[in-house]
Amino acid sequence: MHICCALKKHDYSNFSLIILEYCSPEKCLIREKHYWDIFNPEYNIAQDPGAPMAGRKHSEESKIIMSDAKKGTTHSNETKKKISDSMIGNTNSKNQSKAIEVFDKDNNQTTNYDSINEAARALNINKSVIKMYFLHNQKKPYKGKYTFKKNSLND
Numbered sequence: 375m376h377i378c379c380a381l382k383k384h385d386y387s388n389f390s391l392i393i394l395e396y397c398s399p400e401k402c403l404i405r406e407k408h409y410w411d412i413f414n415p416e417y418n419i420a421q422d423p424g425a426p427m428a429g430r431k432h433s434e435e436s437k438i439i440m441s442d443a444k445k446g447t448t449h450s451n452e453t454k455k456k457i458s459d460s461m462i463g464n465t466n467s468k469n470q471s472k473a474i475e476v477f478d479k480d481n482n483q484t485t486n487y488d489s490i491n492e493a494a495r496a497l498n499i500n501k502s503v504i505k506m507y508f509l510h511n512q513k514k515p516y517k518g519k520y521t522f523k524k525n526s527l528n529d
Contacts, residue, residue: 377417473525
């Protein structure tokens, strides 16, 4: 919102977009932090690119606004179908763990985990990364290293 207000106040023509560096996706957060440290940008309020809300909390007023905005929100039929398809055979999705198999291309090693959360902790990545991998039916190794496969017990 800070930059939106600035754009309206000072006009779009007074801003520009400059690409400082091209880098691979896995290095983006590192490079963003590097440039943040150098330039200390006025409109980038997230001091830590890996944790944009670190050290900040939503006000009670903001929480109410966000809650009200979400009320009555519906998903598209395509999204509903994806959610439904992912739940097939899952009788209690909130409490049921999904065992997965992780192949580490660098070490040529496969490891089985009892849940996505367990795998995420072991690999030091966010569990949403693995969930999105499955949701988008990705085949390409994550960060060029890990491939995830639902354990045959989950199918």
